[in-house]
Amino acid sequence: MKVFITGAGALLGQGIIRALRRSTLNATIIVGDPSPLSAGLYWGDAAYLVPMARDPLYLDRLGELLRAERPDILFPGTDVELPILAANREAIERTYGTKVIISSPRVVSIANDKWLTSEFFRERGLGYVPSCLPGDEDTLIEECGFPLVVKPRVGARSIGFSVVRNREQLARAIEEQPGIVIQKHVGSETSEYTAGTLTFDGKCHATIVMRRDLRDGNTYRAFAEPFPALNKAMAEAADALGAYGPANFQFRLDDGVPRIFEINARFSGTTAVRIHAGFNEVEMCIRHLLFDEPIEQPQIMPVTILRHWSETVVRPGDLVTASSAKLDETV
Numbered sequence: 001m002k003v004f005i006t007g008a009g010a011l012l013g014q015g016i017i018r019a020l021r022r023s024t025l026n027a028t029i030i031v032g033d034p035s036p037l038s039a040g041l042y043w044g045d046a047a048y049l050v051p052m053a054r055d056p057l058y059l060d061r062l063g064e065l066l067r068a069e070r071p072d073i074l075f076p077g078t079d080v081e082l083p084i085l086a087a088n089r090e091a092i093e094r095t096y097g098t099k100v101i102i103s104s105p106r107v108v109s110i111a112n113d114k115w116l117t118s119e120f121f122r123e124r125g126l127g128y129v130p131s132c133l134p135g136d137e138d139t140l141i142e143e144c145g146f147p148l149v150v151k152p153r154v155g156a157r158s159i160g161f162s163v164v165r166n167r168e169q170l171a172r173a174i175e176e177q178p179g180i181v182i183q184k185h186v187g188s189e190t191s192e193y194t195a196g197t198l199t200f201d202g203k204c205h206a207t208i209v210m211r212r213d214l215r216d217g218n219t220y221r222a223f224a225e226p227f228p229a230l231n232k233a234m235a236e237a238a239d240a241l242g243a244y245g246p247a248n249f250q251f252r253l254d255d256g257v258p259r260i261f262e263i264n265a266r267f268s269g270t271t272a273v274r275i276h277a278g279f280n281e282v283e284m285c286i287r288h289l290l291f292d293e294p295i296e297q298p299q300i301m302p303v304t305i306l307r308h309w310s311e312t313v314v315r316p317g318d319l320v321t322a323s324s325a326k327l328d329e330t331v
Contacts, residue, residue, distance in 0.1 A: 001290060004030040004071035004098070006050060006062075006081060009038025011218065013077020015272035016282055017043050022275050023283035030069050032062075036320045039312040040077075047320045053080040059088060066096040072290055073099045075267070075282070079156060082108045082266060099289055103243040103265040110241070111265035115153045115181040118261075124240050127233060127251065127258045130184040134174045137182055141167070144184040150174075153181045158217035186259045187252030193230065194219060194270055195249040197238035198281055198295055200288065204238035205295035207231045208279040210270065210305075219270050222305040224277035233258045245285050246271075277301050 003020060007013030008031040017040050020027055031044035034052050041047040048065055051058045066074070074092070076085050085092070086108045089100045102108070110116045114131070121128035132140040140148065150173040152160040160177060163185060164170040174180065195209045209230045213221040234249050237260060241247060248268035251260040268274075271281060278301045287293040 001025065001073070001286070002028040002030060002069060002071040003286070004032070004066070004069065004074045005040075005044070005077050006032045006075070007077025008033035008040030008044070008047070009035050010040075010078045011269040012079075012267060012271070013075075014040040014043070015269060016075050016077055016267055018272040019267075019275050019280055019282040020286075022272075023280055023286075025283055025286060027286075030065075030071055032065065041320050042312050042314055042318070049320060049322055053078065053084055058084065063092070063096065066092070066098050070096070071098050073101065073286060075101050079112075079264070079266070082112070101245045101285060101289075103245070103247070107241060107243050107247075108265045111247070111263035113153050114151060114155075114183075114262060117263050118181070118183065120241075121237070121260055126237055126240060127260055129186055129259045129261045132182050134180065134182065137170060137174075140182060140184070147185040149183045149185050150177065150180050151183070152177070153179050156217070158214075161217075183261065184254075186254035186261070189214070191253040193227075193251050193253070193258070194222070194268065195230070195234040195251070196268055196271070196274055196279065196281055197234055197243070197247050197249065198245060198284055198288075199238045199241070199243045199247065200245065200295070202239065202242050204235040206279070206281070206284060206297045207234050207238070208274050208277060208281075208298075208300055209234060210274070210277070212270070219273065220307045222270060222273050222307075223303075224274070224300055224305070225302045226300050230258055241265075245289075246281055273305050273307065276305050277303050 005016050029044040030046045032048045032050035085102045086105045089102050110120050118128050118131035147163050147165045150162050194212050197204050198206045209227040211223040212219040246267045248264035249260050250262040251258045278298045284295050288295050
């Protein structure tokens with residue numbers, strides 16, 4: 001089979017590549033990224049430069065590559081590609097015969113917006129974080145008190161995140177940062193978890209939950225255990241969301257209640273970490289979609305995973321350039 005993975009310069013895209021390399025699948029891996037200095041470009045069997053998702057030529061270039069390479073499946077490896085691929089999934093699959101692992105525009109929209117995430121779970125009686133938009137903060141203060149969390153409705157990692165402890169700090173945060181959501185400060189750093197789920201046809205088939213320690217908004221230590229009650233809660237959340245394939249839920253325990261503060265409608269930056277606990281979601285996804293194999297819940301191995309830097313060395317003449325990545329017109 002042939003698999004196309006974009007975002008070779010992102011933690012997400014690189015995690016998908018690594019999970020595929022660690023699988024039992026005999027896959028040809030095609031990778032793409034806007035920058036020739038992206039490490040993941042040198043981990044595949046073929047590499048191409050692809051414009052940024054906001055570039056008007058993005059879909060044209062992607063289509064050119066899909067027409068030439070004819071991959072069986074496409075995995076987006078960056079958040080910024082999700083909306084455009086979700087909107088064009090059916091057209092891409094119909095035109096090029098490539099399955100695109102992307103959820104519906106509705107699911108992507110809910111996941112991208114932390115206010116919509118909170119409202120989604122609140123309306124369904126699931127573990128939500130009490131939240132409000134600027135203008136309704138008095139009600140939230142009366143309900144939850146301080147401290148409160150201020151963060152961008154649409155954003156990644158810890159960028160724009162702050163904790164406010166009184167009305168003056170909150171008023172200043174509202175004035176200085178547009179497009180925010182205000183939330184109850186739930187749990188603590190020692191009760192933060194990340195979960196991965198695989199859902200098809202409205203049913204979650206597999207989950208993994210790991211407690212995590214963060215550095216710069218990314219998981220740098222992970223602790224995998226079976227966590228039966230938490231996995232059950234994440235399966236219920238995944239059933240409600242109805243993603244197509246992978247979804248990532250981030251939550252904290254608050255008086256024993258798992259309160260989900262973020263959804264990613266995609267694989268996770270910890271996808272490559274989860275394989276060490278026996279959960280290779282990339283392989284499970286491919287086997288289900290290409291070979292019609294049922295997804296079965298793996299047994300989660302209790303492990304502690306410590307992440308660290310590594311290196312990819314590119315020798316003179318091996319750097320991917322626009323000319324070296326250009327397709328032969330006869331292909």
